[in-house]
Amino acid sequence: MKAKRKINIVTLGCSKNVVDSEFLMKQLDFDGWEVVHDSNDTSAKVVVINTCGFIADAKEESTDTILRFVEAKNQGIIDRVYVMGCLSQRYKVELSDEIPEVDGFYGVTDLPIILKDLKTNYSKEVETSRLLTTPKHYAYLKISEGCNWGCAYCAIPLIRGKHISRSIDSLIDEASHLANEGVKELLVIAQDTTYYGLDLYGKRMLPELLDKLSEINGIEWIRIHYAYPSAFPLELIQTIKKNPKICKYIDIPFQHISDNMLKVMRRGTTKKETVELVNNLRKEIPDIAIRTTFLVGHPCELENDFDELVEFVKKSKFDRVGVFAYSEEEGTYAAKAFPDNISPKVKNDRLDTLMELQREISLTNNQIEVGKTYKIIVDRFEDQYIVGRTEFDSPEVDQEVLVSKTKGHNVNLGDFIKVKITSCDDYDLIGEIV
Numbered sequence: 489m490k491a492k493r494k495i496n497i498v499t500l501g502c503s504k505n506v507v508d509s510e511f512l513m514k515q516l517d518f519d520g521w522e523v524v525h526d527s528n529d530t531s532a533k534v535v536v537i538n539t540c541g542f543i544a545d546a547k548e549e550s551t552d553t554i555l556r557f558v559e560a561k562n563q564g565i566i567d568r569v570y571v572m573g574c575l576s577q578r579y580k581v582e583l584s585d586e587i588p589e590v591d592g593f594y595g596v597t598d599l600p601i602i603l604k605d606l607k608t609n610y611s612k613e614v615e616t617s618r619l620l621t622t623p624k625h626y627a628y629l630k631i632s633e634g635c636n637w638g639c640a641y642c643a644i645p646l647i648r649g650k651h652i653s654r655s656i657d658s659l660i661d662e663a664s665h666l667a668n669e670g671v672k673e674l675l676v677i678a679q680d681t682t683y684y685g686l687d688l689y690g691k692r693m694l695p696e697l698l699d700k701l702s703e704i705n706g707i708e709w710i711r712i713h714y715a716y717p718s719a720f721p722l723e724l725i726q727t728i729k730k731n732p733k734i735c736k737y738i739d740i741p742f743q744h745i746s747d748n749m750l751k752v753m754r755r756g757t758t759k760k761e762t763v764e765l766v767n768n769l770r771k772e773i774p775d776i777a778i779r780t781t782f783l784v785g786h787p788c789e790l791e792n793d794f795d796e797l798v799e800f801v802k803k804s805k806f807d808r809v810g811v812f813a814y815s816e817e818e819g820t821y822a823a824k825a826f827p828d829n830i831s832p833k834v835k836n837d838r839l840d841t842l843m844e845l846q847r848e849i850s851l852t853n854n855q856i857e858v859g860k861t862y863k864i865i866v867d868r869f870e871d872q873y874i875v876g877r878t879e880f881d882s883p884e885v886d887q888e889v890l891v892s893k894t895k896g897h898n899v900n901l902g903d904f905i906k907v908k909i910t911s912c913d914d915y916d917l918i919g920e921i922v
Contacts, residue, residue, distance in 0.1 A: 492520060493534070495521050495522070495535070497523060497536050501540025501546055501550075502542070504677060504678075505574070506621060508596065509538045509621065512538075512572075512599060514619040518613070519611070534566070537553055537557060537569070538573040539553070541579065541647060542574060542647075542817075546575075568591045569589070569591055570591055570593075572602055577596045596647065597633075618665075620666075620671075623868070624901070625672045627666045628675045629674045629701075631677070632652060632684055633678075634649040634652055639753055640822035641814060643818075648679070653683075655688060656696070659697065667706035671706070673711065674711065675883070676694075680715070681713065681714050682716050683716065694712075695721065708733060709879060711734075711882055712737070712739065713882065715739060725769060738778060740765075740779070742782065744793070745759050745762060746759065748788070749789055753822075778806050779809070781810040783812050784838040785838055785839075786830075787814070787822055787826030788826060794838050798841065805853065807853060807880060808881075813832075814828070851913070854915075859908070861906055864889050869901075875890055887916050889918070890918045891918075899921075907921055
């Protein structure tokens with residue numbers, strides 16, 4: 489019997505890259521390849537690296553990974569190395585000149601081309617199917633590509649182009665396939681999920697899409713990520729409020745709060761509008777968990793701008809917060825318009841200040857949860873714990889619930905269980921099965 493061709497797909501970067509890799513993997517699997525993911529298995533002689541090119545650290549990680557596999561090729565450990573994704577999209581010419589040992593570079597929409605070079609036919613039969621790399625009970629659902637906003641600091645439109653929505657029919661088809669494979673939780677992602685549908689249907693259609701997704705048998709939780717705050721569709725709040733399958737959770741990257749910085753960053757919103765949106769969400773859905781991110785050290789950020797951001801975080805007491813230090817990206821508006829003259833030390837000090845503040849807020853928020861009972865989804869098992877999440881937490885980026893293993897409880901991966909919270913720390917809850 490002829491041995492299967494074996495290929496290793498290595499994924500770097502964000503959840504949108506994860507989805508791209510999973511589509512590629514399904515096509516390869518359907519054509520007869522044996523596919524492994526992020527593997528050190530040297531019996532896979534062909535490697536495809538899906539790169540990130542968003543910020544400096546991500547570009548460095550992607551470049552280092554390429555060089556590591558090129559060295560393995562030079563040593564005869566593997567035969568071929570291909571590179572796809574954001575870094576390859578943006579710097580294809582430069583990378584081809586600097587790392588000629590790579591067998592091919594491909595952009596973010598070059599799936600048919602890379603398959604052709606791998607002597608694999610693109611199959612329409614599985615174009616809405618994926619080979620999951622996440623645990624089988626949850627999956628990302630990427631509803632659109634690209635972005636139209638043009639924030640000053642962001643290179644995504646340069647890499648992935650303008651916003652292009654996928655059709656509702658194709659997304660329902662994909663989500664149905666995922667549900668049939670055992671997926672219970674959909675994490676809806678895009679560069680801006682709230683923009684969904686404007687290009688295809690002439691209006692924002694995220695609420696309608698969410699309602700249709702919730703009709704799919706087997707899908708029990710639907711979670712919204714990356715909702716842009718400007719022109720936020722208020723009907724979405726009612727959809728979250730009324731639909732029991734949609735998690736009382738939303739990820740809205742506010743990035744800043746001072747009007748000066750929102751204007752400099754070209755965010756298309758104001759402090760007043762931002763505060764009103766937060767207040768509206770909490771008024772209509774009192775138990776909603778709001779996750780957000782902030783960018784510090786952006787050009788023109790003065791001390792009083794940062795102080796204003798600190799006060800906003802103190803007052804808002806967000807459930808989940810991520811903080812990033814500004815990284816100048818060539819070709820962006822900010823790189824052309826402003827010198828990157830805030831020192832790395834000041835950037836890091838501001839980042840640390842916000843993260844320490846959020847640690848204290850998170851601990852206070854968690855202490856309030858002690859004694860309450862929640863439904864959680866089981867993500868994995870550790871030595872003495874069942875590890876899961878409430879509807880108020882997303883995998884990989886948010887906190888978890890650690891549940892002591894108890895004799896007599898038969899719990900499987902992906903199960904929903906009821907847990908009483910007995911204690912907590914800064915970023916995790918600890919509980920016991922009810």
